[in-house]
Amino acid sequence: MTRITLNKNEDRRIKSGHPWVFSNEIREVSGERSAGSAAELCDSAGGFIGVGHYNPHSLIAFRLLSRQLEDIDTAAFFEGRIAAALAHRTARYPGLDSFRAVYGESDFLPGLVVDKYGAYLSLQSLSAGMDCRREQIVTALRKVFDPLGILARNDVGVRKLEGLEE
Secondary structure (H helix, E strand, O other): OEEEEEEOOOOHHOOOOOEEEEEHEEEEEEOOOHHHHOEEEOOOOOEEEEEEEEEEOOOOEEEEOOOOOOOOOHHHHHHHHHHHHHHHHHOOOOOOOOEEEEEHHHHOOEEEEEEEEEEEEEEEEOHHHHHHHHHHHHHHHHHHHOOOEEEEOOOHHHHOOOOOOO
């Protein structure tokens, strides 16, 4: 797994709840450096902060997915997060048939947006990390929602900032 070490004093914001690390806050990267690779984030002293996705080609170089050391590359991980997001929405808005089911950072899935329209889903992958894991995400969506179809809506300009095609 990629290991990212922050510059001194650059951990305050992420430790207080912000889910992103910007490229100028990173002191060192070791291991795989490909866009979307799973990464462990550490403070300047080497203390563990969390795991997430790394993209060396983006100003947002790291997106935090978990403050636990866990495998973020499985359909089971995504299934748990998506099921939690759905439970939250259905508890707040019972009976709705169409709604935003997953809303990126607010559901601890930065770079992923899923909208539910009746029996169909619209999937937006807005970060390299989420784009690389599209198969696991689709598997999780099928398990949680059992939709009639899933449409990938990747026609938004923010994908270019991540080095992704529209």
